[in-house]
Amino acid sequence: MWHDLLSLLFPRICHACKGVLTRGEKFICTDCNVRLPYTAYHLYGGTAENALLKRFWGKVPVRFAFAYLHFMAKGRVQRLLHELKYRGAQELGDHLGYRYGSLLSDHQYREQLDLVLPVPLHHSKLCKRGYNQSDSFAQGLARAMQLPWSQQVLERTVHTATQTKKGRLERWQNVENIFMVREPALVQGKRILLVDDVMTTGATLEACALALLAAGCEEVSVATIAAA
Numbered sequence: 001m002w003h004d005l006l007s008l009l010f011p012r013i014c015h016a017c018k019g020v021l022t023r024g025e026k027f028i029c030t031d032c033n034v035r036l037p038y039t040a041y042h043l044y045g046g047t048a049e050n051a052l053l054k055r056f057w058g059k060v061p062v063r064f065a066f067a068y069l070h071f072m073a074k075g076r077v078q079r080l081l082h083e084l085k086y087r088g089a090q091e092l093g094d095h096l097g098y099r100y101g102s103l104l105s106d107h108q109y110r111e112q113l114d115l116v117l118p119v120p121l122h123h124s125k126l127c128k129r130g131y132n133q134s135d136s137f138a139q140g141l142a143r144a145m146q147l148p149w150s151q152q153v154l155e156r157t158v159h160t161a162t163q164t165k166k167g168r169l170e171r172w173q174n175v176e177n178i179f180m181v182r183e184p185a186l187v188q189g190k191r192i193l194l195v196d197d198v199m200t201t202g203a204t205l206e207a208c209a210l211a212l213l214a215a216g217c218e219e220v221s222v223a224t225i226a227a228a
Contacts, residue, residue, distance in 0.1 A: 019031075114191045
């Protein structure tokens with residue numbers, strides 16, 4: 001009874017469509033869960049059939065490339081990312097990470113990875129926002145896949161302008177040489193899953209991957225909530 005009364009007074013809202021969640025629904029309503037544009041990159045692994053992986057060819061060696069959702073402007077996915085990034089919905093990031101991590105585990109990727117690392121924010125932006133949205137997703141992935149996770153390994157040393165509305169060359173120049181590995185011993189010989197919220201050109205992930213490989217990790221794979 002109390003649950004029903006609280007739901008009436010303070011209804012829980014779907015982060016994708018803003019509709020009211022019903023009992024048993026969490027963060028995203030059933031209708032949105034069905035309609036979200038899920039990808040199938042996990043079915044292709046490190047093969048040439050993985051179109052997301054091919055974006056990195058000739059730039060940086062990446063073992064696997066995953067994205068949970070296809071990014072679509074002004075749709076459910078953009079609203080989810082906006083809620084996570086600007087509305088403090090950290091639990092949504094963890095929820096999406098756990099769901100995707102469970103799927104990746106079902107396809108035996110857990111055995112091919114050693115450590116989950118989020119793409120870091122510069123400390124000034126982290127202080128302003130209060131959290132790293134990519135880290136929320138990374139923690140959910142790590143929890144589902146039963147892998148160690150750390151937000152202390154990678155550091156963003158330069159505060160850069162937003163990547164929004166930049167072209168590929170501008171995006172790369174914006175993030176070139178701005179990441180460092182604070183504790184190289186923690187990544188040496190490790191198979192790293194590098195995590196970000198959304199992939200557009202992949203420039204940020206490329207820059208992070210290069211820093212990790214230079215620090216001695218065995219290989220880098222990438223995973224994002226969405227890919228454009």
